[in-house]
Structures are given as C-alpha cells and as structure tokens.
Amino acid sequence: MTPSMELASVALPAVAFDRGVFGSTPGCRSPLRNGRRSPACLRDVMKRREHAGHAARRQLRRDRSSDQRRTPGRRGTDHAPARGPDPEFSWTPTGISVSIDGLTIDADHATNSQYGQRALVSIRAGDRLCYRQRLNLEDPHQRQTFIAKLVLSCEQAGMMDVLTLVKHRVTPRLLIELGDACRRRRAKPLTDPHAEQAQRTAAEQRAGSLLDDPTILSRVGEAMRANGYAGKLEPAQLAYVALTSRLLEERPINLELLGDPAAGKNATIDAALALIPRDGVSQGSPDPCSVPEPSATKLPPPAGGS
Numbered sequence: 031m032t033p034s035m036e037l038a039s040v041a042l043p044a045v046a047f048d049r050g051v052f053g054s055t056p057g058c059r060s061p062l063r064n065g066r067r068s069p070a071c072l073r074d075v076m077k078r079r080e081h082a083g084h085a086a087r088r089q090l091r092r093d094r095s096s097d098q099r100r101t102p103g104r105r106g107t108d109h110a111p112a113r114g115p116d117p118e119f120s121w122t123p124t125g126i127s128v129s130i131d132g133l134t135i136d137a138d139h140a141t142n143s144q145y146g147q148r149a150l151v152s153i154r155a156g157d158r159l160c161y162r163q164r165l166n167l168e169d170p171h172q173r174q175t176f177i178a179k180l181v182l183s184c185e186q187a188g189m190m191d192v193l194t195l196v197k198h199r200v201t202p203r204l205l206i207e208l209g210d211a212c213r214r215r216r217a218k219p220l221t222d223p224h225a226e227q228a229q230r231t232a233a234e235q236r237a238g239s240l241l242d243d244p245t246i247l248s249r250v251g252e253a254m255r256a257n258g259y260a261g262k263l264e265p266a267q268l269a270y271v272a273l274t275s276r277l278l279e280e281r282p283i284n285l286e287l288l289g290d291p292a293a294g295k296n297a298t299i300d301a302a303l304a305l306i307p308r309d310g311v312s313q314g315s316p317d318p319c320s321v322p323e324p325s326a327t328k329l330p331p332p333a334g335g336s
Contacts, residue, residue, distance in 0.1 A: 117204065119211040124308040125149060126211045130199050132156065133192070137167075139303050139311065140212035147209040150300050152258075153180055153200060155192040159258045160184055164300050167209030173202045247271075250305065259301035261294045269302035276310060 117128045125138035126149075133155055140149035146168035153160040161180040165172040177200055184193045234241075243249060250270050251263040259266060265287065272285035287295045303311060 117207065121215060126208060126215060131195060133195060133199055135208065137208050137212050139308060142213060147213055149212050151176065155189065160189065160192065160196065162258045164296055167205050170202065173205045253305055254301045257301065257304050261297055266298045266301040269299055270305060273302055273306050
C-alpha cells in the first residue's frame with residue numbers, strides 16, 4: 031500500500047463550517063463539530079438576535095412617537111364636523127376668549143407641558159354658566175368627555191334654549207383651535223407702563239370698601255359660587271388665602287391639599303385660581319405664587335348693596 035492510499039483510507043473527523051454563521055454573524059468563529067455548534071457560538075448568536083429584537087422594538091416606538099407628534103390626540107381620535115368660519119379669539123387678562131352666536135368660550139390659566147396644553151375651559155350663554163372644567167385640549171378622549179358633560183349639564187339645568195346651539199358650536203375642532211390659541215398667547219401681554227398704572231388706580235377705586243371689608247372671605251365664597259364651584263368653600267377659601275399671600279413682603283404661605291383620588295382637589299384649586307390674575311401665578315416653578323407687583327382681584331358686589 032502506497033502512502034497516498036494509506037492516507038485516503040483513514041477516517042477524518044467530521045468538521046463542517048456554518049457559512050450562515052460566518053456570513054451573518056461576524057465574530058462567531060466556532061465551527062460546527064459533529065453537527066452541533068459550540069456553546070460559545072450559540073450564546074453569541076442568541077445575544078445578537080436579542081439585540082436585533084430590541085432595536086426593532088425601539089424603532090417601532092420611535093415611529094409611534096412621531097405619529098403621535100403629528101396627531102394632536104394620543105388616546106383615540108375624535109371626528110369634528112365640517113369646518114365653519116374661523117372663530118376670532120381675543121386675549122383676556124387670564125387667557126383666551128371667543129364668542130360664537132351668543133356663546134362665550136373662555137380658556138383661563140393655560141399651562142403647556144410634555145403632556146399637552148391644559149386650560150380651565152368655561153362655556154357661558156349670556157350671563158349663565160353652562161359648564162366649566164379643566165382639561166387637556168390635545169387629548170381627544172378628554173375633548174369628547176368635556177363635550178358630553180357640557181351637553182348633560184345643559185340638559186340637567188333645563189337650558190334647552192342653548193342646548194342645540196351648544197351641540198352645533200362646541201365641537202372637537204373648536205377645542206383644538208382653542209388650545210392652539212392658548213399656545214400662541216404670550217405669558218404676559220405687552221402693556222404700556224402708564225396705561226398699566228392707570229388700570230391699577232382704577233381697580234383700586236372700583237374695589238372701594240372691599241379692601242377694608244371684614245367679611246371679605248364670605249365675598250370670596252360668593253364669587254366662587256357664582257363661578258360654578260359646588261364643593262366645600264373652606265378648602266377653596268384657604269387656597270385663595272395662600273395664593274393671595276404672594277403679595278406679602280416675606281415668603282408666601284405653603285399649602286398642600288391632600289385627598290382621595292377624584293375628591294375634587296383640582297376643582298378646589300381652580301376655584302381659587304379663577305379669582306387670581308393670570309400674571310400672579312406661575313405653575314410648576316419653585317416659587318409658584320410670586321408677582322413683581324400687587325394686582326387687583328375682582329369680586330362681585332355684596333348681596334345687600336351696590
């Protein structure tokens with residue numbers, strides 16, 4: 031037997047190379063031995079597959095986030111009727127106001143954060159308050175809930191003369207445009223210093239004896255009831271006192287409202303904020319109740335006099 035024939039008759043160990051591993055998984059250099067991958071190569075392949083899955087999920091979340099940024103709502107969609115004439119929004123000392131066919135829609139104390147544009151929205155028909163609620167104007171679910179509660183409030187109050195008008199005029203599209211107007215509004219409108227001083231003097235004259243009224247907290251409670259607040263007056267009046275303490279020379283009063291979920295804490299704060307000038311509150315700052323100069327707060331006249 032020649033040496034070449036002897037070499038050909040020797041059985042060689044089965045050694046094969048996984049071309050797929052070498053081609054698709056660089057760095058995995060373990061060959062297939064006896065038809066099986068080595069443990070090191072299996073760990074490497076599984077790790078790379080796991081990383082690829084994480085990358086795919088991250089890309090899916092980024093795509094969803096970009097879709098949500100392009101769409102005003104995040105939880106579902108609401109469908110608005112055909113677009114009518116553009117409403118004319120006007121600035122008020124506390125926010126935005128618009129009048130449509132006898133309805134007055136106000137958005138006060140607006141705040142803009144990563145969660146959306148929030149505001150205290152009030153619907154009035156003449157001098158009658160139809161409904162008031164603080165909501166996220168960019169959330170379609172909250173817009174639908176607000177409109178449903180507005181209609182229910184008008185039905186329960188027997189305001190059938192304005193019910194049809196409310197159904198046709200207060201639409202999701204109007205609330206979206208209201209949120210856009212709140213976003214465009216400056217935090218503090220530019221004013222003439224002389225005109226601002228004249229307004230302050232006129233406000234002090236209008237206040238008259240109110241500044242020295244010993245029952246001023248009762249007047250504050252009457253104003254809150256007139257604005258539609260139906261909860262306990264004591265917590266709301268206490269919040270008003272804490273907000274008014276921003277005018278003290280020393281530090282203002284610190285106040286924390288504690289209660290069960292859906293107990294009305296936000297409604298209590300909103301009732302007090304409705305009587306505070308917009309430029310007197312900065313929500314979310316370390317010093318939320320500070321203003322550079324005192325501002326007048328408008329209260330209704332006493333029940334027994336002018």
